[in-house]
Amino acid sequence: MEGVLLHVFGLMERLLPFSFAEPMFMKRALLALLLIAPAAAAVGVPLVQFRMAFFSDAIGHSAFTGVALGILLGVSPSWTVAAFGAFVAVAITLVKGHTDLSTDAVIGVFFSTVIALGIAIISSRKGLTRNLQSFLYGDPLAVSDAELLWMAGLLFTVGVYLFFAYNRILLLGVHEGFARTKGVPVRAVEISFSLIVALVVTAAINAVGILLVTAMLVIPATAARNVARGAGTAFHLSVGIALLSGISGLIASYYLDTATGATVVLAAAACFFLTALFRALRPAG
Amino acid sequence: MSAEERLHTLSIRNLSVRRGGVEILAGVDADIRCGEVTALIGPNGAGKTTLLQAILGQVPYTGEIRFCRAREHGEGVPRIGYVPQQLPFDRDTPLSVLDFFALSQQRYPVFFGHSRRVRRSAQDSLDRAGVGHLLHRPLGRLSGGEFQRVLFALAVRDAPDILLLDEPVSGVDVAGAEQFCDFLSQVQRSSKFGLLLVSHDLSVVTRHADQVICLNRRIVCRGATTEVLTPENLASMYGGEAHLFRHAPADGHGHLHGLPEGKG
Numbered sequence: 001m002e003g004v005l006l007h008v009f010g011l012m013e014r015l016l017p018f019s020f021a022e023p024m025f026m027k028r029a030l031l032a033l034l035l036i037a038p039a040a041a042a043v044g045v046p047l048v049q050f051r052m053a054f055f056s057d058a059i060g061h062s063a064f065t066g067v068a069l070g071i072l073l074g075v076s077p078s079w080t081v082a083a084f085g086a087f088v089a090v091a092i093t094l095v096k097g098h099t100d101l102s103t104d105a106v107i108g109v110f111f112s113t114v115i116a117l118g119i120a121i122i123s124s125r126k127g128l129t130r131n132l133q134s135f136l137y138g139d140p141l142a143v144s145d146a147e148l149l150w151m152a153g154l155l156f157t158v159g160v161y162l163f164f165a166y167n168r169i170l171l172l173g174v175h176e177g178f179a180r181t182k183g184v185p186v187r188a189v190e191i192s193f194s195l196i197v198a199l200v201v202t203a204a205i206n207a208v209g210i211l212l213v214t215a216m217l218v219i220p221a222t223a224a225r226n227v228a229r230g231a232g233t234a235f236h237l238s239v240g241i242a243l244l245s246g247i248s249g250l251i252a253s254y255y256l257d258t259a260t261g262a263t264v265v266l267a268a269a270a271c272f273f274l275t276a277l278f279r280a281l282r283p284a285g
Numbered sequence: 286m287s288a289e290e291r292l293h294t295l296s297i298r299n300l301s302v303r304r305g306g307v308e309i310l311a312g313v314d315a316d317i318r319c320g321e322v323t324a325l326i327g328p329n330g331a332g333k334t335t336l337l338q339a340i341l342g343q344v345p346y347t348g349e350i351r352f353c354r355a356r357e358h359g360e361g362v363p364r365i366g367y368v369p370q371q372l373p374f375d376r377d378t379p380l381s382v383l384d385f386f387a388l389s390q391q392r393y394p395v396f397f398g399h400s401r402r403v404r405r406s407a408q409d410s411l412d413r414a415g416v417g418h419l420l421h422r423p424l425g426r427l428s429g430g431e432f433q434r435v436l437f438a439l440a441v442r443d444a445p446d447i448l449l450l451d452e453p454v455s456g457v458d459v460a461g462a463e464q465f466c467d468f469l470s471q472v473q474r475s476s477k478f479g480l481l482l483v484s485h486d487l488s489v490v491t492r493h494a495d496q497v498i499c500l501n502r503r504i505v506c507r508g509a510t511t512e513v514l515t516p517e518n519l520a521s522m523y524g525g526e527a528h529l530f531r532h533a534p535a536d537g538h539g540h541l542h543g544l545p546e547g548k549g
Contacts, residue, residue, distance in 0.1 A: 049378060166394035167387065174374045174385070174424075181341055181367045182389040225379055229423045234379035235396035 001149050020254040028148060029140035029260060033246035035151040036204050037216065037264075039158040041242030043200050044221035045235050046166075046193065049173035053218045054104055055092065055194070058111040059201040060213040062088040064118025066202070067135050072121060077135070078147065082202040088114055089198035093190050138209025138261045140250070147206050154203050161196050169193055170231060208261035219268040220245070226275035227282075241271045294318050295340070295363065295447050295479060300348035302335050309335045311503045313348070317447060319479040322470070324494035324510070326484060331501045333483045334370070337449045340481075341367055352446070366445030366478070368436045370452040376425035382435055383407055383420050386442065406442050414438035415468060434465070441472060447479045462486065466493055487514065 012027050020026055047056060066081030073080065088110060096106045122132060134142065143151075162169075168189050172179040180186055197217070204216045224237035249264030256263070300313040310332045317323045325333050338344045352363040386407035387399045411417045414434045419427065427435060433453065440448055453465060470493050473480050484490055490497060490510065497513040499505040506518050 049375065163394055166396065167389070167391060170380070170384075170395065171388040174378065174380065174388075175372050177343065178367075178369065178372055180343060181365070184389075225377065228379040230379060230381040230421075231384040231395040232398060235394075 002145055005145055005148060020251050025141045026250070026254065028143050028145075029250055030247070031148055032140045032143045032151060032207055033250055033264065034243065035148070035155045036200075036207050037220075037242040037246035038239045039151075039155045040200050040204050040216040041220035041238045042162055042235065043158060043197055044217035044219075044242075045224065045238050046169045046173055047197060047217055048221040048225065049170065051103075052197070053214055054107050054111075055089075056197055056201050056217050057214045058092065058107050058114070059085045059089055059198050060205060060210050061111060062114040062118075063135055063202060063205050063210050064132070065114045065121065066118075067132055068118050068121035071125070078150065078202075078206075081135070081205065082199060084114075085198040085202040086195055089194040090191060093194045097187065097190070134209075135205055136210050137259065138205055138207050138212070140207040140260050140264075143206055151203055151206075154199055158196060158200060161192070165189060165192065208265060212261055212265045215265040215268060216242070219265070219272050223268070223272040223275045226272070226279040241268065245271055294353045296349075296351050296353060297340075298349040298351070300336070300339060300346055300350065302332070302339055302344055302346045304335075304344070309502065310339070310346075310500075313500070313504055315498050315504065315507060317479045317481050318496075319446060320477045321495040322473060322480045322482060322493050323496045323498060324482045324484060324490040325498050325500060326487070326490060327500035327505070333500055334451060336500065337367070337451055337481070337483065340447075340449060341365060363446040364443060366440030366443060366448040368433065368440050368448070368450045368453060370483075371429075372432070372436065374424075378423075378425055380424045381421050382411070382424055382427075385424050385435070386439060389439075389443075407438075410438040410442040411435070413441065413472060415464075430465075437469075441476065444476070445478050447481065448473075449481050449483075451483045452485065453482065462489065469493070487519075490514070 008031065009024070009027050012021065012030070016030075021030065047053070062085050063081045066084035067077045069084060070077035070080035092107055092110050095110075096103055099106065168179070168184045171182060171184055172186060172189055176186060200217065201213050204213050208216055220238045220242040221234075223241050224234045228234035228237055245267035246264055249267035250260055252258070252267065253260040253263035295317040297313055297315045297317075300310060301308065302310040313336065315323075325336065327333055335344060339346045340350060383399055383404065384395050387395050387403045390406070391400050391403050393400075408417060408420055411420055414437055416431060416434045416438065419431060419435060424432070424435075437450075437453070450469075453469070466489050469480075482490070482494065491514060494510045496508065497510045498507040499513060499518060505521065506513050
């Protein structure tokens with residue numbers, strides 16, 4: 001598998017004869033963003049429809065506990081972060097479906113619990129805080145080959161999942177009861193979608209960190225909603241804005257010497273404000 | 286073979302629904318036959334919408350709901366279409382009417398475009414509902430009446446055996462309601478599905494229904510429209526507040542206008 005990566009890097013060498021693309025870490029970062037940004041933006045479209053931004057934030061913050069568990073168990077934190085994120089995602093979805101509590105109250109409880117648990121474990125061990133730093137802020141410049149392969153697998157999984165489930169997810173996003181009368185298996189779609197969100201969020205943490213991970217999912221989709229009138233346009237615009245802000249953010253961070261994850265998010269935010277302006281100026285009708 | 290056997294029928298026997306310890310429906314018996322319009326009337330809180338939800342399998346119930354399919358139509362579960370009274374959704378959703386039609390019919394995702402079959406059937410059923418021009422409009426920009434027609438067109442597209450309509454003319458003006466009902470009976474006559482119509486508007490009921498079920502947690506009475514809609518029955522159901530008068534049969538069919546619950 002690593003051989004495939006070498007070929008990809010060789011290809012990038014030839015296609016991108018620019019100074020910013022020369023260092024190996026820049027090639028890795030570019031590849032990471034090209035893999036994770038479209039996956040996050042594609043999942044983001046229904047996520048915004050479901051008003052699940054807070055949900056993805058809770059999954060992101062579950063990485064505190066995920067990292068701590070990984071170090072406690074002596075396995076790579078990437079695995080425990082993904083597994084614990086998936087666990088929290090399913091737990092929230094199940095609890096939400098079985099109580100009359102409002103969704104944000106349920107998520108709020110989980111949100112605080114996973115942060116508290118993570119901090120409790122980390123504070124009991126000296127020397128863990130440094131390890132946590134990289135997860136808090138993320139850094140696409142420090143992505144390893146293994147993580148790149150994991151992101152490629154994730155993009156493929158998200159693509160296959162959305163191919164088969166996207167229409168049902170959107171119908172569920174319009175109205176749950178109505179979707180049920182049209183034969184949508186509501187609970188199965190909810191649980192599978194929350195699992196996919198958990199996978200995307202935990203992988204995107206590598207690029208932008210816990211604090212900004214929700215931005216990768218929410219900002220491109222919200223920017224697309226500002227201007228799109230149909231489902232197709234919304235999806236393609238969201239993915240396009242994610243790729244554009246990923247590439248331009250990476251290049252800008254190279255020349256401005258700023259944190260890459262943060263610069264990528266700022267580029268996406270700029271797209272949001274531009275589309276919001278466009279929406280405000282567009283004649284009604 | 287008698288006429289009865291040739292029709293499919295949704296038969297409901299001894300249906301009861303309890304929610305939170307409160308009995309919402311008790312011992313309901315009814316037959317909804319294909320090719321007929323059955324009106325379901327009753328005061329607010331009578332359990333009309335709950336009965337629809339039970340038929341759709343969306344609330345737990347005791348008793349039996351069985352679909353007896355005429356032999357020549359083959360076996361299988363009935364297709365039940367449903368047009369809800371209202372469908373609150375996010376008006377800002379980037380979704381066109383065509384997208385909305387594609388979501389429940391197309392296998393591949395809508396962001397790869399729409400199949401020719403989806404396009405054709407959507408245009409066709411929208412045309413039949415008189416709203417063919419709405420195909421490319423964003424769903425969130427439709428008026429209440431337009432949206433209801435789109436929902437109706439979508440329900441008809443899937444060739445239902447039974448179509449459930451919850452208050453199809455609420456929030457539509459009188460002329461719009463008449464137009465919609467005429468169109469409804471036209472589609473219904475050509476498509477031969479069974480129509481269960483929940484309505485407050487007794488003029489709609491008397492003009493279009495073959496059979497009436499009066500519901501108030503249990504069946505108050507049921508039967509042919511002309512036999513059931515007597516002032517006595519309505520008084521016993523609406524608590525004597527129904528003011529009923531008979532129109533002169535100027536348009537060829539005399540019909541009743543009622544003002545249950547003091548509303549117009």
